[in-house]
Structures are given as C-alpha cells and as structure tokens.
Amino acid sequence: MENQSKHRAFFLVPPEVQLLDIAGPAHLFYEANEYGASVKTHYLSLNTSSKEISSAGVSLGNLEEFENFSLNQDDLIFIPGLESHLFYNKNFIQQNQHFFTWLQKQHQQGAKICSVCTGAYLMAYAGLFNGKNCTTHWKYLEDFQSRFPKTKLLRDRLIVKDNNLYSSAGVSSGIDLALFLLEELFGPIFATKVAKEVVIYLRRTEQDPQLSIFLQYRNHLDNRVHLVQDILAQNLHKKIGIEELAERVHMSPRNLTRLFKKTTEITIGEYLDKLRVERAIQLLSNGSKVSSASTSCGLKSANQLRKLLKKHTASLPSDWKELLSQ
Known part of the structure; x- marks a missing residue:
C-alpha cells in the first residue's frame, strides 16, 4: 500500500500496566508498519519517568512525556488497563488530573481515544464517557457503573465506538480493537493481511459478545x-x-x-x-x-x-x- 505517514499511534504506559493490553495493540501497529502503513508510534508515561514496570514485572523504557504532544484527527491513543488498586486510589486519581485535562484536549482536537480493559477508568475519570456509550472488562461492570453513572455502559460488548471514543472489554480484546482501527484507517483488505500475519483467523467485531460461548459454561471443575x-x-x-x-x-x-x-x-x-x-x-x-x-x-x-x-x-x-x- 502507499506510504501514509500522517497517522500517529500513541500508547500510554501507566504504572503496573497490564502487559497484554499494551503489547497486543502495539504489535499490531508494528505489523501494520511492516506492511507499509508507516504509522509513527510513541510510548507515553503518566509522569516524568522514562520507565515503568508492568503488572507482570516487565520493565518498559524509552517513554516520553505526554504533555510534549498535541494530537489531531489523524492520531490515536491507546489507554491500557492497570492494576485496580491504582484506579481505586483517590490520591492516584488526584495526582493525574493534569493528564486527564490533557486527554480532554486531545479528544476535543479530534484524536481517537481508545481504552483497553480497565483503561476505561482513566477515560471516565477524564469525563470523556459522560453521556457516551462505552464498555470495560465484565468483572468491573457494576463498579464502573456505580462510579460513573453518567456513562452509557454497554454490557457484554467486545468493542464499543462512540464517535472518536473507543473502548474494549479486556486483555485480548485490545488486539481486536487495534484491527478494528486499522480497518477504519486503511481498509478491510489491509486489516486482514495484518490479522493473518499474527495468525488471527477470526477477527472479532463490534457485534461479538464479550463473554464468548467458547468461554461460557466453563466455570466448573469437572x-x-x-x-x-x-x-x-x-x-x-x-x-x-x-x-x-x-x-x-x-x-x-x-x-x-x-x-x-x-x-x-x-x-x-x-x-x-x-x-x-x-x-x-x-x-x-x-x-x-x-x-x-x-x-x-x-x-x-x-x-x-x-x-x-x-x-x-x-x-x-x-x-x-x-x-x-x-
């Protein structure tokens, strides 16, 4: 495909980030670049540190400060999930008000803001989901709805899009969301090529349920x-x-x-x-x-x-x- 360098993909790396939430989408965009998409990627820190430790104990470095960037309608940013004790902590939320204000501005400028799993909490704390359709991991649906009653929380949905706001259920659904976005940006044929490269035979879409029948009825010990x-x-x-x-x-x-x-x-x-x-x-x-x-x-x-x-x-x-x- 033709070289298209106008798009940028940003990946927030919060403390104790859920590794697959960020690694999955990031790898999809790496593969997209291999196929000629030429999307410039950046990895952002919530603070001035250039390194964070994931919840799995893996160190992630070369991070850039989020406030050094101004996004536009050709850009997108992934907000991955993090450990619950952080987004339940009032001090953590208070300390990151500057980021929430920055995120609001990027949304107003037309950037695609995309949450994976409990990354939806950070978007909700920024007020982005007020009056908007969204989803998060099924384990947190009740808590999320009680904390953010103004949101239109859709249950058992894998991917939800509301204008330039995107949210996905959890863990591997970030990969599905990345493919969904690649299809929007570069078309279905290109997205299918990337899916095949990473050996994904069945691409899941907005219509697919969060709790697949292939996982349901398995909560037993026999x-x-x-x-x-x-x-x-x-x-x-x-x-x-x-x-x-x-x-x-x-x-x-x-x-x-x-x-x-x-x-x-x-x-x-x-x-x-x-x-x-x-x-x-x-x-x-x-x-x-x-x-x-x-x-x-x-x-x-x-x-x-x-x-x-x-x-x-x-x-x-x-x-x-x-x-x-x-």
Whole structure:
C-alpha cells in the first residue's frame, strides 16, 4: 500500500500496566508498519519517568512525556488497563488530573481515544464517557457503573465506538480493537493481511459478545465435561455422536448426558447449537458465504444453518434479517 505517514499511534504506559493490553495493540501497529502503513508510534508515561514496570514485572523504557504532544484527527491513543488498586486510589486519581485535562484536549482536537480493559477508568475519570456509550472488562461492570453513572455502559460488548471514543472489554480484546482501527484507517483488505500475519483467523467485531460461548459454561471443575466441551469446540466441522463423546471420557452415554446437564445447566445439544451459532456469526461477519459457514459448523446445508440462526435471533446482529429471509 502507499506510504501514509500522517497517522500517529500513541500508547500510554501507566504504572503496573497490564502487559497484554499494551503489547497486543502495539504489535499490531508494528505489523501494520511492516506492511507499509508507516504509522509513527510513541510510548507515553503518566509522569516524568522514562520507565515503568508492568503488572507482570516487565520493565518498559524509552517513554516520553505526554504533555510534549498535541494530537489531531489523524492520531490515536491507546489507554491500557492497570492494576485496580491504582484506579481505586483517590490520591492516584488526584495526582493525574493534569493528564486527564490533557486527554480532554486531545479528544476535543479530534484524536481517537481508545481504552483497553480497565483503561476505561482513566477515560471516565477524564469525563470523556459522560453521556457516551462505552464498555470495560465484565468483572468491573457494576463498579464502573456505580462510579460513573453518567456513562452509557454497554454490557457484554467486545468493542464499543462512540464517535472518536473507543473502548474494549479486556486483555485480548485490545488486539481486536487495534484491527478494528486499522480497518477504519486503511481498509478491510489491509486489516486482514495484518490479522493473518499474527495468525488471527477470526477477527472479532463490534457485534461479538464479550463473554464468548467458547468461554461460557466453563466455570466448573469437572475435567470430563471440560474435555467434552473441548472436543466439541475444536471439531465443529465434524459430526460427533454422543457414543463417541462418552467413550472419550470413559462414561456411558446416559451418564454423560446427565452429568453435562447437571454441570452446565444446558444439554449437550443446546451447547453445540450455541457453539455453531457463534462460529457462524464470526465466519459470516468476516465475509464467508453461508454455504461455507454451514460446512465449517458441521451442518449439511445453508438452509440448515439459516434455520439454526432463526432459532437464535437474539444472538444475531440486528441487520441480518435479509440473510435469514433468503
């Protein structure tokens, strides 16, 4: 692609930063540069120190002072998550009022302000989310809403965009947000190239839930049920009968059926349908044809997939009516 040097990407590095929150998006922009995007990157400190220690104990250096920069509509800044004892600390918030004022100014000048995980707290303390749609990590939803009642907090959303304000759920969702922004800046073909480079086969979007079905119903300690869930999730393109599943975990089909329902509170069939629906949404959102998506989900035809999706309309993007009517 053509050299485009007008864009700058800034990454705030607060004390005890969540390492993946910043490393994931930063690496995506590194790869974007390798493909010719030529985005100038800067790493900013909350104070005058040129070094911070992440929550994982990794030292991050060569940081620049945020107040040395003035951002515009061609720039973006990532605000990653940090340890909760900091954003719960009144002294920490008071000490960083200067940064919050600076962040407000960058927003007014049109820069894209992007939070990852609990980085949403810093944006909210700056007043940026007042009256705006946003999200944060699911563990902090109740606390966030109580602290910032003026925000329009959207639950179970992976990415939320409100004009030039962006927020994402947590940890790996920063990677999804980075791809989302790269697509806005340079188009879907370019974003897909970057995704493939870092071996991301399914790019998640605004429509994807924060708590994926691939993670839900896993909050239990029964290894046999976990194994069955792994087998189903990893082999959606295959038809695996209850007899084979039971044999893999050394149980009778009847006992496995009972155990699965008791442990997860849904049947194996219901769980499999939920897996297929979410995988189909991912594939279709990324441009796959209905026939191809149905095969990848272990279904015999496009019509069979449409029937399944119609039974789960509450899980579908609102603009999919035309697809289901075909």
